[in-house]
Amino acid sequence: MEPPSFQRVIIFLILSMTLLPSPSSSSGPCSFPAIFNFGDSNSDTGGLSAAFGQAPSPNGEFYFHTPAGRYCDGRLIIDFIAESFGLPYLSAYLDSVGSNFSHGVNFATAGSTIRQQNTTIFQGGASPISLDVQLVQFSDFHRRSQIFNKQGIFDKLLPKEDYFSKALYTFDIGQNDLTSGYKLNLTMEQVKAYVPDVLRQFSGAVKRVYDIGGRIFWIHNTAPTGCLPYVLDRFLNNAAQLDRYGCGSPFNDVAQYFNKALKDAVIELRKQLPLATITYVDVYSVKYRLITQARKLGFKLPLRACCGHGGKYNFNNSLRCGGKITVNGKEILIANSCRNPSVRVNWDGIHFTEAGNKWIFEQIANGSFSNQPIPLRMACQRMEQ
Ligand SMILES: *[C@@H]1O[C@H](CO)[C@@H](O)[C@H](O)[C@H]1NC(C)=O
Ligand SMILES: *[C@@H]1O[C@H](CO)[C@@H](O)[C@H](O)[C@H]1NC(C)=O
Ligand SMILES: *[C@@H]1O[C@H](CO)[C@@H](O)[C@H](O)[C@H]1NC(C)=O
Ligand SMILES: *[C@@H]1O[C@H](CO)[C@@H](O)[C@H](O)[C@H]1NC(C)=O
Numbered sequence: 424m425e426p427p428s429f430q431r432v433i434i435f436l437i438l439s440m441t442l443l444p445s446p447s448s449s450s451g452p453c454s455f456p457a458i459f460n461f462g463d464s465n466s467d468t469g470g471l472s473a474a475f476g477q478a479p480s481p482n483g484e485f486y487f488h489t490p491a492g493r494y495c496d497g498r499l500i501i502d503f504i505a506e507s508f509g510l511p512y513l514s515a516y517l518d519s520v521g522s523n524f525s526h527g528v529n530f531a532t533a534g535s536t537i538r539q540q541n542t543t544i545f546q547g548g549a550s551p552i553s554l555d556v557q558l559v560q561f562s563d564f565h566r567r568s569q570i571f572n573k574q575g576i577f578d579k580l581l582p583k584e585d586y587f588s589k590a591l592y593t594f595d596i597g598q599n600d601l602t603s604g605y606k607l608n609l610t611m612e613q614v615k616a617y618v619p620d621v622l623r624q625f626s627g628a629v630k631r632v633y634d635i636g637g638r639i640f641w642i643h644n645t646a647p648t649g650c651l652p653y654v655l656d657r658f659l660n661n662a663a664q665l666d667r668y669g670c671g672s673p674f675n676d677v678a679q680y681f682n683k684a685l686k687d688a689v690i691e692l693r694k695q696l697p698l699a700t701i702t703y704v705d706v707y708s709v710k711y712r713l714i715t716q717a718r719k720l721g722f723k724l725p726l727r728a729c730c731g732h733g734g735k736y737n738f739n740n741s742l743r744c745g746g747k748i749t750v751n752g753k754e755i756l757i758a759n760s761c762r763n764p765s766v767r768v769n770w771d772g773i774h775f776t777e778a779g780n781k782w783i784f785e786q787i788a789n790g791s792f793s794n795q796p797i798p799l800r801m802a803c804q805r806m807e808q
């Protein structure tokens with residue numbers, strides 16, 4: 424775990440004094456005109472729902488009062504990021520109903536991986552909208568929005584040309600690249616062995632965004648998957664593998680291995696992309712702290728899904744949140760929400776609750792978990808390297 428932050432604060436203060444603006448921006452808080460997001464269900468605001476059917480009720484009920492394309496009772500970290508800049512929530516690129524892309528686009532879909540998978544949603548696997556596909560969509564969006572802007576058609580729903588270089592580009596993806604290996608019964612060593620290839624493809628995606636004009640990047644690392652019910656319920660086969668908080672250590676080890684390699688990849692990208700400003704955010708440590716210190720932080724039952732049905736973790740993979748059964752010809756919702764999601768950490772066995780997401784956002788927003796250690800609202804600023 425990250426050490427407590429006296430040292431960090433000192434480092435932060437020293438570095439703050441030497442803060443230099445990047446060539447593309449003036450000093451002071453950033454005013455991003457748009458956000459372009461790439462990712463999986465941790466940041467999906469409607470992509471998978473648009474393509475393959477809505478996330479069922481009770482998803483979305485506690486904030487949006489209806490399913491809202493999110494696997495959550497309410498808002499996600501990306502929603503809090505958008506809010507913090509006074510920007511509207513991101514429409515999903517695939518959503519053809521009611522979308523407004525004037526201030527950004529969300530290319531994330533639930534179940535997305537960095538690498539293309541051989542087993543997709545139709546066989547109980549990943550979303551076919553892997554990161555390379557999200558990049559194809561972004562590239563096409565960029566090209567075609569310029570054409571429509573020139574023609575003055577639909578231009579009120581599209582970003583202005585200069586937004587692409589001034590926007591914040593956010594990434595939260597990789598979790599499903601790890602769990603897809605567990606689904607194939609690979610050993611931890613076998614999963615680790617393909618991590619370099621996953622990160623090679625991740626770096627390739629960041630470079631493509633840069634080539635298209637993106638300059639400011641905000642990259643989340645991956646969660647402690649060993650503390651999530653869907654991993655514990657499905658893949659843990661030896662109770663001795665649990666740490667003192669009840670998290671599956673081998674899965675967390677792999678996640679940390681991935682994160683170390685992701686951080687190295689970011690450091691390398693900074694060398695290769697001289698005009699880019701890239702922030703690596705240690706979301707892992709924040710999520711691990713939330714789960715392991717839940718009670719102290721005002722939360723309850725961090726290893727139990729709020730919305731689900733049965734078993735040690737209130738999670739059943741064949742009866743997930745919103746799951747129904749038919750009794751005497753009548754459909755009954757049995758994988759329903761817990762009474763008070765606002766004191767719970769885990770929503771559906773896989774994703775965090777809105778309350779959890781809000782807490783995580785508050786921790787990461789001031790830069791105390793970032794490399795470089797600057798706040799989100801300063802993410803356009805580059806420290807001298
Ligand atoms: C799109 O959203 C922006 C920002 O919320 C708003 O100003 C604009 O009017 C919207 N465009 C349309 C056509 O609704
Ligand atoms: C998909 O299958 C091909 C051919 O067997 C293999 O080379 C590749 O590694 C597989 N991809 C993944 C992500 O497992
Ligand atoms: C993984 O192992 C489980 C339990 O032994 C088995 O049911 C499943 O078919 C295996 N999956 C694959 C992809 O080999
Ligand atoms: C999970 O749900 C399925 C389908 O309803 C059911 O058959 C199974 O017994 C449940 N598993 C557990 C562990 O409760």
Ligand SMILES: *[C@@H]1O[C@H](CO)[C@@H](O)[C@H](O)[C@H]1NC(C)=O
Binds near residue numbers: 785
């Ligand atoms: C960042 O914000 C969190 C949550 O508000 C707070 O606990 C922490 O002390 C802050 N860190 C710094 C360096 O300001």
